[in-house]
Amino acid sequence: MLDSTDRKIIQATQAGLPLTPEPYQAIAEQLGLTAGDIMKRLLAMQDKGIIRRIGVVPNHYKLGYRFNGMTVWDIPDEATDELGQKVGQLDFVSHCYHRPRHLPEWPYNLFAMVHAKNREDVDNQIRQIAELLGGFNHGCDVLYSTRILKKTGFRSSEKSACDQSVIDQAT
Amino acid sequence: MMTPLHKQLLNDYQGNFPLSPRPYQDIATELGVSESDVIKALTELNETDVITRIGPVIPPNRIGVSTLAAIAVPEAHLHDIAQIVSACPEVNHNYEREHYFNLWFVIIASDADHLQQVITGIEQQTGYSVMSLPLMDDYFIDLSFRMDLHDC
Numbered sequence: 001m002l003d004s005t006d007r008k009i010i011q012a013t014q015a016g017l018p019l020t021p022e023p024y025q026a027i028a029e030q031l032g033l034t035a036g037d038i039m040k041r042l043l044a045m046q047d048k049g050i051i052r053r054i055g056v057v058p059n060h061y062k063l064g065y066r067f068n069g070m071t072v073w074d075i076p077d078e079a080t081d082e083l084g085q086k087v088g089q090l091d092f093v094s095h096c097y098h099r100p101r102h103l104p105e106w107p108y109n110l111f112a113m114v115h116a117k118n119r120e121d122v123d124n125q126i127r128q129i130a131e132l133l134g135g136f137n138h139g140c141d142v143l144y145s146t147r148i149l150k151k152t153g154f155r156s157s158e159k160s161a162c163d164q165s166v167i168d169q170a171t
Numbered sequence: 172m173m174t175p176l177h178k179q180l181l182n183d184y185q186g187n188f189p190l191s192p193r194p195y196q197d198i199a200t201e202l203g204v205s206e207s208d209v210i211k212a213l214t215e216l217n218e219t220d221v222i223t224r225i226g227p228v229i230p231p232n233r234i235g236v237s238t239l240a241a242i243a244v245p246e247a248h249l250h251d252i253a254q255i256v257s258a259c260p261e262v263n264h265n266y267e268r269e270h271y272f273n274l275w276f277v278i279i280a281s282d283a284d285h286l287q288q289v290i291t292g293i294e295q296q297t298g299y300s301v302m303s304l305p306l307m308d309d310y311f312i313d314l315s316f317r318m319d320l321h322d323c
Contacts, residue, residue: 016224
């Protein structure tokens with residue numbers, strides 16, 4: 001799926017592309033490749049879905065989106081694909097996932113991450129998701145994060161040893 | 172404190188960052204500013220932590236195997252247990268949440284066996300069982316999260 005050159009490119013770009021006029025050239029020089037190789041491989045990885053997007057990664061918290069709610073829903077398993085697509089399209093939902101239930105203590109199988117500047121907005125977002133799910137909603141909960149205990153950073157001064165830290169999976 | 176250029180860069184370039192020899196120049200041309208304006212504005216956003224970086228974003232499970240895990244910990248032990256979990260190099264997010272399951276973290280491992288080893292290790296070190304909820308489907312829709320920046 002990924003060859004060692006692809007992995008090296010992902011690793012070299014994990015702390016962010018350099019803010020210099022020719023960032024791909026700078027990465028290429030580090031790896032002994034050409035800027036053309038870097039761009040071609042990044043494009044190919046994007047086409048294959050290994051890279052979701054290339055761009056600015058905002059820090060929602062810093063932008064005032066202090067309320068990060070993990071909304072969880074108990075919906076029929078056979079409806080997760082159809083409903084998950086709809087929920088994922090809501091513009092305030094950043095991630096939407098189907099995960100297994102863990103009965104009896106965890107009946108929820110659909111996860112939608114929402115971000116807002118206050119709790120009222122989150123409540124309103126939950127109402128919109130509930131409306132969309134209608135009769136398929138057999139129960140829900142929202143888990144607010146009260147503290148971020150660890151979030152692997154990407155600032156260039158703080159290069160992570162783990163090349164997988166660029167993975168886009170919010171809790 | 173944020174200029175219109177900062178806001179445009181934040182909302183309009185979460186994807187489609189140009190794959191061209193001079194990407195900042197291409198953005199500058201699109202926005203009618205200079206290349207150095209774009210580089211300066213992005214450097215400011217980076218230095219003030221408003222963006223974490225500019226670069227490729229990888230969906231879950233494309234590289235390695237991951238899961239979302241949770242532990243229910245009595246409040247009095249939360250701090251100690253959270254430290255044990257965070258110290259694990261395979262853990263890349265660890266959040267305290269308001270719920271019976273109050274500690275939530277993402278584990279990323281090289282393969283399924285490694286993932287299981289990490290889970291077992293956390294259970295042994297903390298003395299609590301770990302609820303593992305691996306991703307089954309990712310309903311990703313290709314729209315960037317749109318932010319309201321009017322009061323920034």
